[in-house]
Amino acid sequence: MEAVTVAWTAAGVGMALVYWFVWVMGAAEVKGKRAVDLKMGSITNDKVKDKYTQYWSFFRRPKETATTEASAEKVPAFVDTFYNLVTDIYEWGWGQSFHFSPSLPGRSHREATRVHEERVSDLLGAKPGHRILDVGCGVGGPMRAIAAHSGSHVVGITINEYQVNRARAHNRKAGLDSRCEVVCGNFLSMPFADGSFDGAYSIEATCHAPRLQDVYGEVYRVLKPGGLYVSYEWVTTSIYRADNPEHVEAIHGIERGDALPGLRRQDEIASMAKEVGFEVLKELDLALPPALPWWTRLKMGRLAYWRNSLVVRVLTVLRVAPKGVCEVHEMLYETAQHLTRGGETGIFTPMHMVLLRKPAAAQSK
C-alpha cells in the first residue's frame, strides 16, 4: 500500500475515533448535555484553572471553613464557583437531578431518582394550589418531578446563576415553566416574604451551609404556620470514628470534592431543627436496609469514568473544552472514590431524611 493511502486511512480512522468518543460514547448518561457542550458555568475559559485553584485551596481544610467566622462568610461564594465548575459535568455524566437515590431492583437509575423525589412530594402532601419551596434546586430535576407528580407550584432557589438559566430552559422544554419558577439567591437569607410557602424541601443541598440552623431558620420563616419541610441531609453516621485515619480520609475527601464546610453528625440534625422552632415529625436514614446501596451507580461506572476522562482530555487538546476541565474531572473522579468508600463502610449517608413542621400556632418569625 502506498504511503499516502496509509496516511489517509490513519487520518480517517483517527477522525472516526474522535467522533465516536465525543459524540457517540461521550453523549450524556441521561440524554441532554453533550461533551462538546461542556462549559464552566459563567467562568470565562481563561479563568477556569485559576478559579479551580482558588476553590481547591479554600476547601482544603473543610472543618476550618465552617468554624472560623470569616471563612464561613465566604462559603456561599466558593460554593457558587464550585457549581460553575461542575454543573455541566454533572449534567453530562449524571443527569438533571444532582443527588443520590437507593437502587431499586430491576429499575433504571432514572426511575430510582424519580421515586426518591416523589417521596418528598408525598411526605409534604403537596397538591394543586400549594406553593412549595425547593431549597438549593440545582438545574431543577427534583422540582420538575415534584411539580408533575403533585400538581403544585414549585419555586426553586440556587446561589448559582448558570444553574438558574439551565433550570429555566429545562422547565420550558418540559412544558412546566408555568408551575416551576427559579430564583437566584442565597438560602441563608432568602428573598421571600414570611409565611409565603405551604411546604418546603431540600435535597442534598443544606450540607453546603456552614451552620444548619441558619438555613433551617430561613425555611421556618418563609413557611406558613403548620407548613411541612422535608430535608435529605448529608451526614456522618454513628459508625464514623474520628480516630480512624481511613474514616477521616474518606470524609475529608467527600468534603473537599463537594464544597462542604464540614459534614455534620446524624444525631445533631433533629436538635438543630428544634433550635429554630421546628417540631420533628420523622427522622430516618433512607440508606439503611432494606434500601439497596445508593453508591452502586458510582461504582459501576469505572469504565465510563475512564471513557469520560479521555473525552475530556481530547476536547481540551482540541480546545473545544477550556483548560482546567481535566483537573475538575479528576477531582470528581477522586470524590467518587471517597463517596463510595463512605457508603461501603457505612460511615456516611447522603439521605438522612427529616420531616419537620412549623407549629400551627407559630407567629411569623
Ligand SMILES: C=C(CC[C@@H](C)[C@H]1CC[C@H]2C3=CC[C@H]4[C@H](C)[C@@H](O)CC[C@]4(C)[C@H]3CC[C@]12C)C(C)C
Ligand atoms: C449532592 C452533591 C452532589 C452529589 C452527586 C450528584 C455528585 C457527587 C460526585 C459526582 C460525580 C463524580 C464522578 C463524575 C465522573 C468522574 C464524571 O465522568 C461524570 C460525572 C460524575 C459521575 C459526577 C456526577 C455527579 C456526582 C455523582 C454534593 C455536591 C453536595
Ligand SMILES: C[S@@+](CC[C@H](N)C(=O)[O-])C[C@H]1O[C@@H](n2cnc3c(N)ncnc32)[C@H](O)[C@@H]1O
Ligand atoms: C448538590 S446540588 C442539589 C440540587 C438539587 N437539590 C438536586 O437534587 O438536583 C446543591 C444545590 O444547593 C445550592 N446551594 C448551595 N449553597 C447555597 C446557598 N447558600 N444558597 C442557595 N443555594 C445554594 C447549589 O447551588 C445547588 O443548586
